Amino acid sequence: MQIFGVDIGGSGIKGAPVDLDRGDLAQERCKVLTPHPATPDGVADGVRQVVDHFGWTGPVGLTFPGVVTGGATVRTAANVDKSWIDTDARALFSDRLGGLPVTVVNDADAAGVAEMEFGAGRGRRGTVILLTFGTGIGSAVFVDGALLPNTELGHLELNGHDAERRASSKAKEDHDLSWEQWAHRVQKYLAHVEMLFSPELFIIGGGVSRKAQKFLHLIEDIQAEIVPAQLQNNAGIVGAAMRAAQHA
Ligand code: BGC
Numbered sequence: 001m002q003i004f005g006v007d008i009g010g011s012g013i014k015g016a017p018v019d020l021d022r023g024d025l026a027q028e029r030c031k032v033l034t035p036h037p038a039t040p041d042g043v044a045d046g047v048r049q050v051v052d053h054f055g056w057t058g059p060v061g062l063t064f065p066g067v068v069t070g071g072a073t074v075r076t077a078a079n080v081d082k083s084w085i086d087t088d089a090r091a092l093f094s095d096r097l098g099g100l101p102v103t104v105v106n107d108a109d110a111a112g113v114a115e116m117e118f119g120a121g122r123g124r125r126g127t128v129i130l131l132t133f134g135t136g137i138g139s140a141v142f143v144d145g146a147l148l149p150n151t152e153l154g155h156l157e158l159n160g161h162d163a164e165r166r167a168s169s170k171a172k173e174d175h176d177l178s179w180e181q182w183a184h185r186v187q188k189y190l191a192h193v194e195m196l197f198s199p200e201l202f203i204i205g206g207g208v209s210r211k212a213q214k215f216l217h218l219i220e221d222i223q224a225e226i227v228p229a230q231l232q233n234n235a236g237i238v239g240a241a242m243r244a245a246q247h248a
Helices: 040-053 089-096 107-118 163-167 169-174 179-197 207-218 232-247
Strands: 002-008 012-019 030-033 060-064 102-106 127-133 137-143 146-148 201-205 225-228
Touching: 002 040, 002 107, 002 232, 012 040, 012 232, 030 040, 040 089, 060 089, 060 107, 060 232, 089 102, 102 107, 102 232, 107 127, 107 137, 107 146, 107 201, 107 232, 127 179, 127 207, 137 163, 137 179, 163 169, 163 179, 169 179, 179 201, 179 207, 201 207, 207 225, 207 232
Parallel strands: 002 060, 060 102, 127 201, 201 225
Antiparallel strands: 002 012, 012 030, 127 137, 137 146
16 A cells, blocks of 8 residues: 655655555655745645645645644644644645645654664564654654654753754754764763663664764663664655554
8 A cells, every 4th residue: 555655854845655565665755845934834835746746646644843633733843933833734734735635743753653663663562762863853752562652852851951952963063063072962862861761772763873883882871772763764754654544
């Protein structure tokens, strides 16, 4: 079965039909730039361009970089335009897509769902936490494979700051941190999350997971196993489609 997946990120809106049996894109993905400011209207236009590129007419799953309840309503918008808060994103996107059935989920939850089924978390029981390091820090918490949605662990407090302002990959760029300096911050962050949840496994996702060999070996004193995500760039698209299939 195929469902269309769209990943809405800070820089790009990317999507493709997803082959749910293989957990992979069925066609090469299409990407348009995220408008700035990333308002609901502007983003919805970008989503329409991506979906129209394939002439898609079936169900669509979308990720959003904030809390999303009931597959529909956006509750927070840390790194996108604040006018998203309390928007019925399902209605907005469905309307812009000519009435196609739509499901909206948190971006890290989507990536986590895909990694648990097809990637680094496959077959893993107990507590597994996927953390995505990008513009912000996203989190997806699983117990015996079941997702606890919208955990928002990127906003834990670390040294008196919002953790994602200290340890996201954007923080690495903004403060011109070396891999060593940044890994030190990530380690402190992981230690804090470990103190709260004692997971068996951390999966490190986001764009930076492609560069895992540059920093994972610098992270010490964490009891849990730490592995890079495997689906990398496509985890959000695949996970969004998987969630849409569950809701369909
Ligand atoms: C948001 C999360 C999101 C993460 C990654 C955070 O700022 O609050 O909902 O998952 O960024 O995009």
